[in-house]
Amino acid sequence: MTIFRNILVSLLLINTVFAIVTVFKEKRDIAATWAWLLLLNLLPGVGFIIYFFLGKKISREQIFDIKAQENIGMPELVEAQKALLAEDEDLLSASQSNENTNEMASLFLESSESILTKGNKVSIFVDGKEKFKQLIRDIYKAEHHIHMIYYIFHNDQIGKLVLKALEDRAAAGVEVLVIYDALGSRRLGHHFFDQLKKLGGQAEPFFGSKYSFINLRVNFRNHRKIVVIDGKIGYVGGFNVGDEYLGKYKKFGYWRDTHLRIEGNGVLALQSRFLMDWNAAVPKQKLEYTENYFPLIGKKGKTNLQIVSSGPDTEVQQIKKGYLKMISMAKESIYIQTPYFVPDEGVLEALEIAVMSGIDVKIMIPNKPDHPFIYRATLYYASDMVDIGAKVYIYDNGFLHSKTIVIDDEICSIGTANFDIRSFKLNFEVNAFMYDKIIAEKQVHYFKEDMKKSYLLTKEILDQQSWWLKFKQTFSRLFSPIL
Incomplete structure (x- = not known):
């Protein structure tokens, strides 16, 4: 012994x-x-x-290869935007301008060269059936190209409908390029896109591996959901491609998410992001700037927005900085929806300061986990927020997957980034930050409608939790920086 x-x-x-x-x-x-x-x-x-x-972590060589693709089609627009800033501090239209929004627009322009685009037409989808109905309709109308990124692409009913539409346009000579995440779409199967490829389209995994059971880059996930059609229509938000996003899985029930359809020059920023990701995923077939990819688009609506992306290829954490900026400049209200609420110390402290300053902070999370370990950590931090006086709502009508934040009914962010450390540091994410009171008020309306299908997490409910549940929450929290 x-x-x-x-x-x-x-x-x-x-x-x-x-x-x-x-x-x-x-x-x-x-x-x-x-x-x-x-x-x-x-x-x-x-x-x-x-x-x-x-x-x-990603090797220096891989980071260099990703960074080498930056800003395709964007430098001229960025310089023009900086020149505009030098001439006129009011970046936004008179009806949408104030000191805080100008500062925020400048933050993204300087930190990530995210251009501010004016006059976009933005539609919000909160139901998967409506989103995919419109997306498939737009795909069938494509004339020059369809560029698509999804974290998850399933071989199921909606996946096959989207694929059929892509195959139809590829057969008509339209350029069809698809990126899917190697981990998120691991169950897709090797032959799902075979017919699309025979018709001239292409589909490639992001950070894939020759050996499916060994992938040293599996921790770095392309969590973005982007579709660009003819450089004129863009989609970004939380919905992936799969039947569960239409509420067809009993495990989750109704799937509550938020997605955007954009018409206008904001699409050009999504296009640039796609080209960068394509060149990182398929370095032997790099795409370059062409006028067909970046057509000049006139005013389509009234929404001013910036497309902001972040990922492990940079230490800047642009989207997190955007969240922090929004929280810090809120005067009246902060509404957050997220399936995973695992903030780092900086974000947690900013929210605590907001609550103690008398700002109405409301956070909505799901009532069930799709990743149990992360959900336990989410409940731990949700309990923290209740203790300091924030209002935490548990969505009780299915599964909440929406990633949104609205402050003061004026500025709104909708995209792919959750309020967690993984989205801040490890995932490749993309969000639209919108400076439009109408869009912000619409998102607040959706939040308040969801409140009717939620219950308030109270100290009484927390006190009734078993010691075992509290232990799991505390234990999960210990690993929150690497979840």
């Missing part, structure tokens, strides 16, 4: 030494460092396998 004990202690010491060397080998924030050290020591040996797939 003495020999066995000595061997065990030696192995644990060796595991601890290797854990320290492994974690400190790559630069990361303190919270993530401690979370990985905890995991590697709680699960000796097994923890290293998890780290091998989920803990390694």
Whole structure:
């Protein structure tokens, strides 16, 4: 027994030494460092396998390859926007302008070269059936190109309907390019897009691997959902392609999400983002700027917006900065919808300051998990928000997947980024930040309608939770920096 004990202690010491060397080998924030050290020591040996797939950061070579694709078609527009800022501090129209929104537009322009586009026509979809009905209709009308990114693309009824529409346009000579995430669409099957490819279209995985069971980049997910049609119509938001997004899965029930359809120059920013992602996913077939990809579009509506993207290829965390800016400049109200509420210390403190400043902070989360571990962490942080005086609503009419934030009924963000550390740092995300009181008020209306189908999380409810449930929430929170 003495020999066995000595061997065990030696192995644990060796595991601890290797854990320290492994974690400190790559630069990361303190919270993530401690979370990985905890995991590697709680699960000796097994923890290293998890780290091998989920803990390694993108190599400098891969980051360089991704960054080399930046800003296709955008530099001229960015310079024109900066010149406009120098001449006129009022970036927005008189009816939509104030000091805060000008500062926010400038933040994105400087930090991520996200151009401010005026006069867009924006439609909001909160129901999957309506969204896909319109999307398929738009696809069939495509004349030059269809560019598409989805985190999840399923081989089911709606997936086949979308594929059929893509095949129809490819057969007509329209350029059809599809990117799907290697992890999110892992169940798609290798032959799903075969007919599309025979007709001249292309479909490629983002950060895929020759060996499906070994993918060292699996932790870096392209969580974006983008469709660009002829450079004139764009889609961005929370819906993926699958029957569950139409409420056809009993596990989730009705699927509540939010998606945008954009007409106007905002589409050009989505186009640029797609081209960058395509060139990163398919480096041997790089796309370049053409006038067909970036047609000049006149005024279509009244919405001014910026398309902002973020990902692990940069330390800036642009979308998180946008959320922080919105929270910090709110004067009256903050409405947030997110399926995962796992904020870092900066976001948590900003929300706490807002609540203590008398601002009406409302947060809505689902009543059920699609990822149990993350959901337990979400409930932990939701409890924190209740304790400081925020109002947390549990959506009770199916599954809430919407990623939105509105402040003061004036500025609204809708996109793919959740209020969690993964979306801030590890996923490739994209959001539309809109400076339009009408759009903001419409989103607030949707939020208030959802409140009728939700219940308020109270201290009484939290006090009635079992010790085991509270333990799972606290334990899950320990790993929130690496979830």
